[in-house]
Amino acid sequence: MTFIGLILRNLATRRVRTLLTAAAVAISVTAVVTLGVVTDSLQRSAANVLLMGKADFIVAQKSVTTALTSVVAEGQVAAVARTPGVHSAVGVLVGTVHLNATNPVFIEIGVQPTELRRFGVTLDAGRPYGANATHEVMLGWQAAESLHRHVGDTVEIGTIGYTVVAIYSLNQVFGNAAAMFPLTTLQANTRKPGTVTLVAVRVDRGANVDSVMARVDRDNPNLAAVRLASQFGRIDRNLVFLNAAQAGAQIIALVIGVVVVLSTMLLSFVERIREFGLLRAIGWSRLRLLSLVMGEAVGISLLGAGVGVGLSVALTAALEHLSSLRGVLDAGYSIGVVGTGLYTAVGIGVLAALYPCARAAMLRPGIALRRE
Amino acid sequence: MSDLAEPSGAPPLIEVRDVHLRYGPVRALDGVDLTIREGEWLAVSGPSGSGKSTLLSLLAALDRPDRGEVRFRGRPLSEDAHLDRYRRKDVGLVFQLHNLVPNLDARQNVEVAMFGTGVRRGARRRAADQLLGWMQLTDFATRRPAEMSGGERQRVAIARALANRPPLLLADEPTGNLDPDSADNVVEVFRKLHHSEGTTIVMVTHDVSIARAADRIVMLERGRIVDPGATASVA
Numbered sequence: 001m002t003f004i005g006l007i008l009r010n011l012a013t014r015r016v017r018t019l020l021t022a023a024a025v026a027i028s029v030t031a032v033v034t035l036g037v038v039t040d041s042l043q044r045s046a047a048n049v050l051l052m053g054k055a056d057f058i059v060a061q062k063s064v065t066t067a068l069t070s071v072v073a074e075g076q077v078a079a080v081a082r083t084p085g086v087h088s089a090v091g092v093l094v095g096t097v098h099l100n101a102t103n104p105v106f107i108e109i110g111v112q113p114t115e116l117r118r119f120g121v122t123l124d125a126g127r128p129y130g131a132n133a134t135h136e137v138m139l140g141w142q143a144a145e146s147l148h149r150h151v152g153d154t155v156e157i158g159t160i161g162y163t164v165v166a167i168y169s170l171n172q173v174f175g176n177a178a179a180m181f182p183l184t185t186l187q188a189n190t191r192k193p194g195t196v197t198l199v200a201v202r203v204d205r206g207a208n209v210d211s212v213m214a215r216v217d218r219d220n221p222n223l224a225a226v227r228l229a230s231q232f233g234r235i236d237r238n239l240v241f242l243n244a245a246q247a248g249a250q251i252i253a254l255v256i257g258v259v260v261v262l263s264t265m266l267l268s269f270v271e272r273i274r275e276f277g278l279l280r281a282i283g284w285s286r287l288r289l290l291s292l293v294m295g296e297a298v299g300i301s302l303l304g305a306g307v308g309v310g311l312s313v314a315l316t317a318a319l320e321h322l323s324s325l326r327g328v329l330d331a332g333y334s335i336g337v338v339g340t341g342l343y344t345a346v347g348i349g350v351l352a353a354l355y356p357c358a359r360a361a362m363l364r365p366g367i368a369l370r371r372e
Numbered sequence: 373m374s375d376l377a378e379p380s381g382a383p384p385l386i387e388v389r390d391v392h393l394r395y396g397p398v399r400a401l402d403g404v405d406l407t408i409r410e411g412e413w414l415a416v417s418g419p420s421g422s423g424k425s426t427l428l429s430l431l432a433a434l435d436r437p438d439r440g441e442v443r444f445r446g447r448p449l450s451e452d453a454h455l456d457r458y459r460r461k462d463v464g465l466v467f468q469l470h471n472l473v474p475n476l477d478a479r480q481n482v483e484v485a486m487f488g489t490g491v492r493r494g495a496r497r498r499a500a501d502q503l504l505g506w507m508q509l510t511d512f513a514t515r516r517p518a519e520m521s522g523g524e525r526q527r528v529a530i531a532r533a534l535a536n537r538p539p540l541l542l543a544d545e546p547t548g549n550l551d552p553d554s555a556d557n558v559v560e561v562f563r564k565l566h567h568s569e570g571t572t573i574v575m576v577t578h579d580v581s582i583a584r585a586a587d588r589i590v591m592l593e594r595g596r597i598v599d600p601g602a603t604a605s606v607a
Binding site for chain 2: 365367
């Protein structure tokens with residue numbers, strides 16, 4: 001029998017308690033991992049929406065509730081375009097509309113037809129819409145497939161019928177699952193005349209992107225230039241709140257996990273005081289006894305981690321199929337996610353075992369053996 | 373208290389000097405002096421509450437005296453760092469209630485005493501099987517305590533106590549819960565150990581017939597040694 005074998009045997013002997021305690025760990029791990037995956041996915045989705053187009057960075061209104069409520073006046077677009085080092089600045093209006101059950105959050109993009117190439121649009125079929133066309137639309141190839149539309153077909157978006165004049169490709173999935181309108185048409189339909197949501201900026205060849213961003217920030221105090229997902233909190237306060245809420249919920253889940261596991265381990269410790277006293281009496285060192293208690297806690301934690309990550313995968317898969325989150329939540333599981341589950345579980349186990357370990361280490365064998 | 377008679381010229385293994393210990397208001401030991409020599413088989417007897425088990429607990433370094441000193445081969449049993457090693461390597465313990473780990477089988481109960489001694493897994497298993505064989509428990513190696521009789525459990529406990537070949541075996545009422553045949557078996561095991569291995573044995577018992585098997589019987593009363601011992605004197 002090895003020492004690890006002894007730990008496993010102890011866990012197997014008290015299997016109901018082991019499973020219940022592991023379940024508590026699993027619930028905490030599920031909460032932490034699911035929240036992390038969902039938050040990460042929502043952040044990526046938000047960042048992807050903003051990063052559409054061929055841009056070195058984007059500029060939007062600073063600290064709005066959500067990025068889609070950003071309002072940048074066309075005059076500000078022109079000011080950004082005049083910033084030294086800026087090669088092009090394309091004003092883009094982004095909105096969403098409920099299309100149908102399959103497309104609950106359908107993205108609408110408004111761009112001037114003259115800016116399509118600079119925005120990175122490639123036409124797969126058809127022609128660009130006219131600058132002032134009120135009933136022409138271009139569909140991203142994924143949207144066209146999803147809606148079963150071809151060039152020349154009609155599609156109804158937000159109670160208005162449009163003729164599909166082109167099928168296009170952009171550099172990422174959200175853009176390809178969207179529809180593009182003449183900027184003025186979308187501004188009129190969304191009652192946002194003379195404004196855009198964001199500005200897609202390309203810098204001059206050889207220019208330092210960070211320097212240009214800093215200049216844009218300095219010259220336009222109510223705008224923010226961002227290029228990385230981690231910077232999007234400067235624009236979208238919801239992302240900041242989401243992160244804070246995630247951190248808070250994770251801490252609560254951890255605390256609940258630690259308290260549940262601690263109470264179980266303490267109960268187990270009290271029940272096994274004679275056994276621990278006996279082990280000390282036959283020469284087990286404090287460190288070895290501590291290793292036994294800690295090993296059992298970590299064993300339970302690892303079991304909980306496995307179950308928790310599994311539950312989290314199932315839960316996020318279910319969330320992805322919720323109609324309100326379809327297309328927005330794209331849960332990605334990585335080694336990092338599994339690692340988070342593992343760290344969480346082991347963290348719970350170790351924290352919860354500290355006090356029982358201290359009690360075990362301080363145990364005087366004579367007193368423990370006399371205990372009824 | 374007066375020191376004991378010295379039954380042989382062997383060097384002292386354990387020396388107890390003016391040891392006092394109280395449990396709350398109760399004086400469990402009240403100035404005990406005792407010398408136990410290498411290879412000696414000593415029985416400690418006396419009425420309930422006389423301090424027999426407390427004395428044994430001090431010899432095993434499970435408790436510490438309030439006053440006085442216990443020495444093993446001249447070294448005081450007071451330094452924490454040495455106590456684990458002392459309990460692991462120098463002393464084997466047998467309790468009245470066998471105190472086996474209930475979820476481990478007989479072999480594992482013996483092996484568990486060898487953790488931390490540097491003995492590898494295979495060697496631990498072989499040593500455990502050898503000891504169980506010596507206790508005539510070969511067929512019981514995979515049985516858990518609940519699947520064995522009191523006598524069998526006690527022999528497993530003795531095997532565990534001997535796992536690290538300690539020079540000193542301490543037994544607290546080892547036959548207290550056993551039927552006469554099982555008790556005789558345990559005494560016979562002690563006799564073999566004493567004669568063939570030269571193990572020093574200190575055995576607490578209130579059963580005079582069991583105590584007579586020892587070389588010397590020490591009588592305790594109210595925490596004091598009232599008879600430092602001669603086998604024939606306790607009749």
